[in-house]
Amino acid sequence: MEKLINEFSVGLFFWQTVLFIILLLLLRKFAWKPILDAVNDREAGIKNALVAAEEAKKEMQNVTADSEKLLKEARTEREAMLKEAREIKDKMIADSKEQAKIEGDKMIKHAQSAIESEKKAAVADIKNQVAELSIAIAEKVLKEELSNKKEQLKLVENLLGDVKLN
Amino acid sequence: MQNFFVKLLFVTTLFIGNGAFAQDHESEPTDKKTEVKAYIQHHLKDSHDFNLFSSTDESGEVQHYGFPLPVILWDGGLKVFSSSKFHHGETLAEVDGNTYKLYHSKIYRTDEEGTINYDEEQHPANPKPLDFSITKSVVMIFITGLLMLWLFSSLAKSYAKNGLIAKGAGRFFEPIVLYIRDDIARSNIGETKYKKYMPYLLTIFFFIFFLNIFGLTPLGVNVTGNIAVTVALALITFLLTNFTGTKDYWKHLFDPLGNTMPWYAKIPLYIILVPIELLGLIIKPFSLLIRLYANMQAGHIVLMSLIGLMFIFKSWLGSSLSFGLAFAISLIEILVALLQAYIFTMLSALYFGFASETHDHADGHEGEIQHL
Numbered sequence: 001m002e003k004l005i006n007e008f009s010v011g012l013f014f015w016q017t018v019l020f021i022i023l024l025l026l027l028r029k030f031a032w033k034p035i036l037d038a039v040n041d042r043e044a045g046i047k048n049a050l051v052a053a054e055e056a057k058k059e060m061q062n063v064t065a066d067s068e069k070l071l072k073e074a075r076t077e078r079e080a081m082l083k084e085a086r087e088i089k090d091k092m093i094a095d096s097k098e099q100a101k102i103e104g105d106k107m108i109k110h111a112q113s114a115i116e117s118e119k120k121a122a123v124a125d126i127k128n129q130v131a132e133l134s135i136a137i138a139e140k141v142l143k144e145e146l147s148n149k150k151e152q153l154k155l156v157e158n159l160l161g162d163v164k165l166n
Numbered sequence: 167m168q169n170f171f172v173k174l175l176f177v178t179t180l181f182i183g184n185g186a187f188a189q190d191h192e193s194e195p196t197d198k199k200t201e202v203k204a205y206i207q208h209h210l211k212d213s214h215d216f217n218l219f220s221s222t223d224e225s226g227e228v229q230h231y232g233f234p235l236p237v238i239l240w241d242g243g244l245k246v247f248s249s250s251k252f253h254h255g256e257t258l259a260e261v262d263g264n265t266y267k268l269y270h271s272k273i274y275r276t277d278e279e280g281t282i283n284y285d286e287e288q289h290p291a292n293p294k295p296l297d298f299s300i301t302k303s304v305v306m307i308f309i310t311g312l313l314m315l316w317l318f319s320s321l322a323k324s325y326a327k328n329g330l331i332a333k334g335a336g337r338f339f340e341p342i343v344l345y346i347r348d349d350i351a352r353s354n355i356g357e358t359k360y361k362k363y364m365p366y367l368l369t370i371f372f373f374i375f376f377l378n379i380f381g382l383t384p385l386g387v388n389v390t391g392n393i394a395v396t397v398a399l400a401l402i403t404f405l406l407t408n409f410t411g412t413k414d415y416w417k418h419l420f421d422p423l424g425n426t427m428p429w430y431a432k433i434p435l436y437i438i439l440v441p442i443e444l445l446g447l448i449i450k451p452f453s454l455l456i457r458l459y460a461n462m463q464a465g466h467i468v469l470m471s472l473i474g475l476m477f478i479f480k481s482w483l484g485s486s487l488s489f490g491l492a493f494a495i496s497l498i499e500i501l502v503a504l505l506q507a508y509i510f511t512m513l514s515a516l517y518f519g520f521a522s523e524t525h526d527h528a529d530g531h532e533g534e535i536q537h538l
Contacts, residue, residue, distance in 0.1 A: 004393050006289075011238075011298040012212055012394040016307060020373065020398065023311040028365035031318030035343060036364060038325035045330065 202474035210388050210466060211271040213302045214249040218385075230254055235305060239266070241275065241295030249299070266295070273297050303395065306387045310376045314369075339372075346371055346511060354515040359522045363515065366406060370399060371511040378462060378503030382469075382496065390506070391462030393455070400455035403514045408447070411521040419443050450517055454510060461506050465499045 146152050217232040234250035241264060251259035255268040258280045267276045274282065274292035285291045321336035332340040351360040351367055377389045389395055417424075422439050423432055472495055475488035 007211075007393050008397065009212060009301075009392075009394045010296060012301060012303055012392060013398050014298060015300070015304040016395045016398040017401070019304070019307050019311055020369075020402065023314065023373070024366060024369045026315055027318060027369050030315065031322050032365040032368050034322035034325065035318065035340075036347070036361075038322070038330050039340075039344065039347075042330040 198474075198478050202471070202478065206467060206470045206474065208271070209386060209470060210391065210463060212388075212392060213271055214252065214268060214273070214299055215254065216302050216305060217254070228254075235302065236300045237273070238298040238300065239273065239295040240298060245295075267292075273299075302387055303389045303392055306377065306380060306385070306389050307395075310373060310380065310389075313376065314372055318372075342371075343368060350512055350515045354512070354519040355522060356519065362410070363406070363518045366402070367511050367515055370403075370514060371507050374399070374458065374510055375504060375507035378507060379500070381462060381466065382499055382503060388462065388466050390458055391466055393459050396455040396459040399458070399510070400451040403454060403517060404447075404451035406514075407450075407517045407521045410518065412524050414524050415521045419447070450513075454513055458506055458510055461502060465495075465502055469495050469499060 146155075214237060215230075215232060215234045217230055219232075220228055220230040223229055234248045237245075237247050237249050237251075237259075239245040239261075243262070245261045245264070247259060247261050249268075251257070251261075252266075252268040258276065258278075259266045259268075265276050265278055265280065266273050267280045267282065269282055269290060272290075272294065274290055274294055276282065276292055283291045317335060317339065320334075321332060321339060324333040324336050325331070327333070346367055347360070347364060351364055354360075355363055374390055377387075377395075381388055381390065420440060420443075421432075421436075422443055423435065469492060472488050472492035476485040476492070479485045479488060
């Protein structure tokens with residue numbers, strides 16, 4: 001202990017204290033504060049970046065889920081549209097078929113009526129011709145018959161007999 | 167490795183030179199053992215000039231290589247002169263009518279012949295003027311301070327330049343800074359209060375570490391192994407501890423048992439307990455200063471003794487053996503340099519932690535165990 005006290009130098013103690021305190025103050029201002037601030041900033045930056053990355057990941061997941069949902073919706077929509085188209089097509093086909101049928105029927109009817117009227121006309125024509133023909137024939141027959149008196153009387157008698165029957 | 171050999175070379179030259187120096191001025195030691203002992207004794211002390219090495223030329227004249235430092239004395243007035251006036255202790259310095267003598271690295275006022283009077287215990291009885299000289303240790307403290315300022319302010323600047331990433335030498339020191347912050351300050355002082363102690367803890371760690379390492383270089387300065395330096399460091403820790411002490415800290419000091427028993431039961435206990443607590447207040451920084459001083463002093467003594475052994479043995483076996491030992495001890499000393507800086511910082515942080523604790527007295531007893 002006595003040796004220690006003997007070794008103690010007041011001058012060195014004084015200089016050590018003064019220089020150390022000056023060093024401490026200078027370092028605090030020019031080194032430790034900026035260093036610690038920078039390190040803290042960096043750590044905060046890393047923390048923020050990690051949080052942001054986590055958020056981005058979540059967002060990404062959301063986006064994926066969204067797009068999947070959209071895809072699903074689109075698919076169902078497409079299916080519905082296809083179904084609808086198919087229905088429309090079927091309906092159109094059925095409609096046109098019906099229309100065609102109606103039209104056909106109409107045309108058939110029309111044709112039938114035309115045929116009928118043609119037929120009637122033809123028949124009438126035939127009738128006329130037959131009448132004319134029969135008149136002509138009758139004329140010729142009468143001309144021959146009436147050339148003989150006896151025959152004429154017979155005919156008149158026959159005709160009169162027919163009238164009685166009517 | 168290379169550094170070690172350079173160091174060895176320096177120390178060797180120091181030895182030869184100082185051996186002759188010792189022969190000239192000490193009480194004429196005749197054997198190498200006394201020479202080595204004297205040299206080590208001289209080396210451990212602070213010195214008034216920066217002596218790099220000395221040698222004896224052919225005519226037996228001792229040549230010192232180095233530079234003188236200013237001597238500043240307070241002896242009824244300020245006296246400033248160069249230490250070259252002492253001629254390494256060979257001559258007396260006459261300043262303003264007073265004669266001063268450098269004797270065993272200390273300055274005494276003597277009569278004109280430079281006689282040293284001894285008291286009964288063989289200590290010099292001459293008057294000692296107050297010595298504020300810029301000694302070798304002060305120069306090294308100054309250099310270390312400049313080095314730290316340059317190193318760490320450039321580290322601080324490199325953050326701004328490189329986008330918060332350290333560059334160059336800072337890459338080596340940044341993890342140490344972070345270690346001190348996270349594992350010394352935060353874990354011992356606590357998350358809320360560690361920040362205000364950080365500048366001191368960082369400064370003291372690197373200051374001690376650098377000076378310890380400088381002590382192992384060929385410059386061979388023993389700054390942290392000097393009691394005045396360790397006293398100054400421990401005193402700052404002591405003052406910081408007590409000036410930043412919280413109400414709980416002081417309450418704990420004078421009322422260690424808290425509300426666990428009635429006041430009349432406490433009185434007989436406190437007659438013993440409170441003085442112990444108060445003593446602990448002094449013992450803590452005292453242990454700090456003695457630990458650092460003794461470790462560095464002992465390291466230097468062991469290392470230099472082993473190197474000295476080489477010259478005492480003078481045989482290839484003994485000398486190479488002590489060379490190997492000195493080498494091994496050098497490596498250990500590098501570890502000790504780091505370790506002592508760490509311990510000083512760690513314990514300072516621990517004391518700051520005690521001082522800044524705020525706890526309700528429910529867990530006061532856990533605190534008590536920690537204090538012991």
